Amino acid sequence: xxxxxxxxxxxxxxxxxxxxxxxxxxxxxxxxxxxxxxxxxxxxxxxxxxxxxxxxxxxxxxxxxxxxxxxxxxxxxxxxxxxxxxxxxxxxxxxxxxxxxxxxxxxxxxxxxxxxxxxxxxxxxxxxxxxxxxxxxxxxxxxxxxxxxxxxxxxxxxxxxxxxxxxxxxxxxx
Numbered sequence: 001x002x003x004x005x006x007x008x009x010x011x012x013x014x015x016x017x018x019x020x021x022x023x024x025x026x027x028x029x030x031x032x033x034x035x036x037x038x039x040x041x042x043x044x045x046x047x048x049x050x051x052x053x054x055x056x057x058x059x060x061x062x063x064x065x066x067x068x069x070x071x072x073x074x075x076x077x078x079x080x081x082x083x084x085x086x087x088x089x090x091x092x093x094x095x096x097x098x099x100x101x102x103x104x105x106x107x108x109x110x111x112x113x114x115x116x117x118x119x120x121x122x123x124x125x126x127x128x129x130x131x132x133x134x135x136x137x138x139x140x141x142x143x144x145x146x147x148x149x150x151x152x153x154x155x156x157x158x159x160x161x162x163x164x165x166x167x168x169x170x171x172x173x174x
Contacts, residue, residue, distance in 0.1 A: 034133070034134075034152040035129070035132040035133035035134060035144075035152070036133075036144075036146060036150060036151065036152040038129060038132050038133070039054060039064065039129065039132075039133060039144060039146070039152075040054050040055050040058060040146075040150055041053075041054070041055070042054050042129055044098060044120035044121055044122050044125075044126070045103070045120065045121050046118060046119070046120055046121070047103075047106070047107055047110070047119055047121070049103070052118070052120055054096070057094045057096065058150060059148055060090070060091060060092060060093060060094045060148060061092065061093045061094070061145075061146070061147055061148055061169075061172045061173055062093075062094050062096065062144075062145070062146040063081065063084070063093065063094070063095045063096070063143060063144075063145050063169070063172075064096045064098060064143065064144045064145075064146070065077070065081055065095065065096065065097050065098065065141060065142075065143045066098045066100055066122065066126055066130055066135075066140060066141060066142040066143070066144075067097055067098070067099060067100065067140055067141045068099065068100045068101045068140050069099070069101050069105045069106060069108075069109040070101070070105075071140045071141060073140070073141055073158065073159040074140055074141040074159070075113075076159055077141050077159040077160055078097070078113060078115060080159075080160060080161075080162055080165050081095050081097070081115075081117065081160075081165070082095070082114070082115050082116055082117065084165055084166075084169055085116050085117040086116055087169075088169070088173070090117075092173065093169065093172075093173065094117070094118075095117040096117060096118055096119075096120065097115065097117060097118070097119040097120065098119075098120050098121075098122040098126050099119060099120065099121050099122055099123075099126075100122050100123070100124075100126045100127060100130075100140060101121075101122075101123070102121075102123060103121045103123075106119065106121055130142050133152075133155060134155050135155070135157055139157050139158075141157075141158065141159050142155070142156070142157050143155070143156045143160065145168060145172060147172060153172060154168060154172075
């Protein structure tokens with residue numbers, strides 16, 4: 001092989017490797033700014049007052065729903081999320097509710113509403129986390145969807161419809 005051709009092939013190989021590395025690093029940098037790391041590092045008390053880290057559910061598809069007892073669209077969405085949780089094993093899909101409300105309000109509300117997935121108490125600190133996740137206005141309901149690797153796949157401000165939720169979960173579990 002002629003030296004000039006070898007140099008071109010080497011430079012081409014270096015360029016391809018640099019582009020691939022840039023794509024990976026760029027994707028990781030974007031993911032780090034997505035708020036996903038902050039979400040997984042978060043800790044909130046459960047209904048019993050025990051601190052729970054969201055990393056407990058790492059390795060599963062995670063549907064993290066921020067809601068409040070006083071939010072009518074949130075209350076309408078809860079049965080849909082519960083049905084999704086009941087359809088799939090928690091080893092595959094985990095729905096988590098984070099109440100943007102006080103513990104007494106959430107506990108009282110859930111006495112009349114049966115939910116099969118864990119509910120955590122976020123209070124006001126959950127609003128700050130939602131803002132880091134891209135919900136600048138702090139509106140509810142707000143749902144963040146992460147795949148099994150912890151990559152943020154979707155953010156949704158507003159309630160899911162049955163069709164939207166089914167479509168999102170099916171795509172997530174592919």
